Amino acid sequence: MSSIKQSDFNMQSHPASYRDTSGFVFQQGGKVYRYIHPVYEIHYSRLMESGLYDELVKKGKLISHSEITERDKFSFADGRVLLPEQIPFISYPYEWSFDMWKDAALLTLQIAMASLQKDMILKDATPFNIQFFKGKPIFIDTLSFENYEQGKPWVAYRQFSECFLAPLLLMHYCHPDTGKLFTAYPNGIPMDVLVNLLPKRSRWNMNTFLHIHLQAKFAGKQKQRPGKENNFSKQKFEILLKGLESFVQKLSSKKIKTTWDDYYTDTILGDDYLASKTALVKSFISEIEFSNVIDLGANDGHFSLLFAGDKQVIATDSDPNCINNFYLKNKQDGSSNILPLVNDLTTPSPAIGWNNTERGSITERLKADLVLALALVHHLAIANNVPFPFIAEWLQPIGQYLIIEFVPKSDEKVKLLLQNRKDIFNDYNLEHFKTVFAANYQIVKEATVGHTNRVLFLMKRNS
Amino acid sequence: MYFFLLYIDPGSGSYLLQMIIAAVLGASFFFKNFWFSFKAFFASKKPKKEDENDTVD
Numbered sequence: 001m002s003s004i005k006q007s008d009f010n011m012q013s014h015p016a017s018y019r020d021t022s023g024f025v026f027q028q029g030g031k032v033y034r035y036i037h038p039v040y041e042i043h044y045s046r047l048m049e050s051g052l053y054d055e056l057v058k059k060g061k062l063i064s065h066s067e068i069t070e071r072d073k074f075s076f077a078d079g080r081v082l083l084p085e086q087i088p089f090i091s092y093p094y095e096w097s098f099d100m101w102k103d104a105a106l107l108t109l110q111i112a113m114a115s116l117q118k119d120m121i122l123k124d125a126t127p128f129n130i131q132f133f134k135g136k137p138i139f140i141d142t143l144s145f146e147n148y149e150q151g152k153p154w155v156a157y158r159q160f161s162e163c164f165l166a167p168l169l170l171m172h173y174c175h176p177d178t179g180k181l182f183t184a185y186p187n188g189i190p191m192d193v194l195v196n197l198l199p200k201r202s203r204w205n206m207n208t209f210l211h212i213h214l215q216a217k218f219a220g221k222q223k224q225r226p227g228k229e230n231n232f233s234k235q236k237f238e239i240l241l242k243g244l245e246s247f248v249q250k251l252s253s254k255k256i257k258t259t260w261d262d263y264y265t266d267t268i269l270g271d272d273y274l275a276s277k278t279a280l281v282k283s284f285i286s287e288i289e290f291s292n293v294i295d296l297g298a299n300d301g302h303f304s305l306l307f308a309g310d311k312q313v314i315a316t317d318s319d320p321n322c323i324n325n326f327y328l329k330n331k332q333d334g335s336s337n338i339l340p341l342v343n344d345l346t347t348p349s350p351a352i353g354w355n356n357t358e359r360g361s362i363t364e365r366l367k368a369d370l371v372l373a374l375a376l377v378h379h380l381a382i383a384n385n386v387p388f389p390f391i392a393e394w395l396q397p398i399g400q401y402l403i404i405e406f407v408p409k410s411d412e413k414v415k416l417l418l419q420n421r422k423d424i425f426n427d428y429n430l431e432h433f434k435t436v437f438a439a440n441y442q443i444v445k446e447a448t449v450g451h452t453n454r455v456l457f458l459m460k461r462n463s
Numbered sequence: 464m465y466f467f468l469l470y471i472d473p474g475s476g477s478y479l480l481q482m483i484i485a486a487v488l489g490a491s492f493f494f495k496n497f498w499f500s501f502k503a504f505f506a507s508k509k510p511k512k513e514d515e516n517d518t519v520d
Contacts, residue, residue: 020470124471153481158474206491210484218476232478236485243488 015357016128022143023079032087034065034142036080043120044080047145050118056139061111063087063133063140082142088292089314092359093127094182095341095349097324098171098253099331101179104130104137105164109245111139112154116237119148125160128186128359135336153232154240161211162188165244168251169208173198176253176320179342186352186359191216207247258321274302276450277374281306281403284445284458288401290369296345297376301326301338304372309337314368318344345376346384363394371399375454377433378407382417382425388436396440402459406433410453430455 012035013024022040026033036044047053056062065082068074074081093101104127112122122144129141154160166189170178174197181189195216202208281303291311295304298315299322307313315338317323326340341362343349349362373395380386395402407414409428434443441459449456 022470153473153478155473156471157481158477159471206487210487214483215474215477215480218480219474232482232485236482236489239485239489239492240481242492243484 015355016353016359018354020124020143028074032084033068033074034082034084035074035076036082036143038078040143041080043146044143046118046120046147047142050120052115052118052120052145056111056114060134060136061107061114061139063131063138063142065142084140084142087131087133087138087140088312089339090360090365091132091339091341092349093130093167094180094186095316095343095362096127096132096179097320097327097340097342098168098176098179099324100132100137100327101127101164101168101171102248102251103331105160105168105248106245107137107139108160108164109241109248113238113241113245115145116148116234116241120145121148121154121237122146122156125156126163126188127182132339135330135334135338148234150234151232154237157240158215159188160244161215162190162194164248165211166191166194168248169194169198169202169212171253171320172251173202173254175256176258176324177342179320183349183352191219207243211244211247253320253324256321258319272450273452273454277405277454277456278302278306280447280449280456281372281374284403284456285370287445287458288370290401292368293370293372294366294368294398295372295374297374297379298322298326298340298372301329301340303374304338304340305335307337309335311337312368313338314366315340316343316345316362316366318342318346345380346386366398368399370401370403371395373402373404374456375405375407375413377404378411378414378417381428382414385424388427388433389439392437392440396461400461402441402457402461404437404457404459405449406430406455406457408453408455 012026012028014026014032017024017026021037022043023034023036026035053062057064063084065084068081068083071081093104096104107130108122108125108127112125115121123146124141124144129139129144130137131140132138162185167179167182170181170189185193191212195213198208198212203213285306293304293307293311293313295301295313295315298304298317299319301315301322304313304315304326315323315326317326317340320342323340323342326338329335330338330340343362349359351357351361351364352359377391380391381388395404408430409415409418409423409425437443437457437459439462441461443457444460445456445458447456448454
């Protein structure tokens with residue numbers, strides 16, 4: 001049996017694609033490909049021939065691919081090369097809100113159950129195998145399928161528990177914002193950490209007790225006796241998966257009112273402000289050509305929704321409740337062009353994993369033709385002390401066009417931000433804002449929003 | 464067995480735990496089904512009676 005040469009990995013593979021020796025992902029000519037090593041052939045052929053691939057692709061659960069037959073394009077002597085359907089934006093689980101995690105977990109279990117029907121299993125269960133594409137989660141790792149061995153329990157059970165159950169339970173029992181702990185534990189939140197974070201009462205839930213507290217007790221204590229695992233019938237396997245599915249299905253995010261809940265409904269700014277701002281944004285976007293948008297500080301997604309289905313929108317906000325509500329709204333409405341993500345701009349998702357190269361930072365990934373930064377600058381400049389030049393230099397590489405709102409010190413919201421602290425922001429005024437941004441942008445349009453003192457700008461990046 | 468089969472660590476005790484969980488959940492599903500069919504048995508009696516009454520009236 002031949003094995004993959006070390007050089008295959010060194011030269012070509014994606015930095016995160018080294019764990020599974022069945023193959024790897026690589027990029028060439030701006031496209032993502034997947035190499036399949038001959039050792040995986042027996043599993044791949046069952047995936048394709050059993051009808052499992054067709055069934056999952058038809059249901060939109062698994063990414064589709066075509067096989068590259070022109071072998072001279074690549075340097076591999078044997079194996080297969082697949083070209084999967086390309087996903088425009090890669091998000092990471094620590095950027096998802098509760099129901100995105102939940103849908104990803106349920107998708108993993110549904111795929112595991114569908115696989116078992118065809119005598120296959122999922123050999124791993126990590127949320128990094130899932131992406132949000134066209135408004136829904138989709139499984140992207142074609143090499144996760146493996147032939148089922150009679151009597152063997154689920155090899156990925158512990159991984160599923162630490163990678164899906166753990167974050168979901170933290171968001172269920174502790175706080176909706178705890179999903180971002182996954183940045184610190186991208187290979188799964190260890191059981192002993194989890195049981196010490198969960199409240200004691202979580203033991204009284206049968207599923208939490210069995211899957212978490214009992215598992216934490218077992219971890220590191222019981223030695224596996226060889227041969228013992230061969231008594232796990234297929235029926236038991238199905239019961240385990242069904243049990244996990246009904247457990248996840250019942251979980252909900254802990255109800256905690258966050259800062260930005262009801263921002264627009266409670267706001268002192270009122271309907272006139274929102275209507276005027278909406279009209280201005282609509283008139284600005286009618287004047288430019290673009291195909292994708294990043295809405296920074298999207299809140300309930302009001303402005304992301306102004307973009308028609310042919311525009312791809314990434315809506316980020318630091319508030320997990322806002323993003324979760326927006327995800328659920330889009331899911332209900334069947335909107336497929338908007339990807340809501342939890343991201344705190346003052347501490348954006350970092351580059352993590354081996355050598356800090358496995359998962360790129362969100363700053364590297366966020367690129368679009370148009371950037372919206374509405375009612376955002378005062379939070380960065382005043383609440384977080386970020387100087388104007390930092391903001392302009394950070395925004396410039398993200399997109400060619402920028403729609404940005406300046407909120408002056410006379411504004412009620414800014415007064416609120418300053419009520420308990422010394423005003424050290426002598427440079428925080430419209431003139432200085434325009435001077436600073438002129439170094440990176442050309443101001444195309446400028447307009448006052450309704451009866452407020454807020455000013456909306458359409459800017460174009462200096463080339 | 465293939466050399467890449469266990470590229471992730473299944474976790475010590477994880478297999479034994481799965482046996483226990485499947486047994487507990489299996490029993491719980493069994494009793495749930497039993498309970499539902501028990502309830503369904505009596506629930507289905509009532510509407511039938513009403514139907515009969517309807518036809519009589």
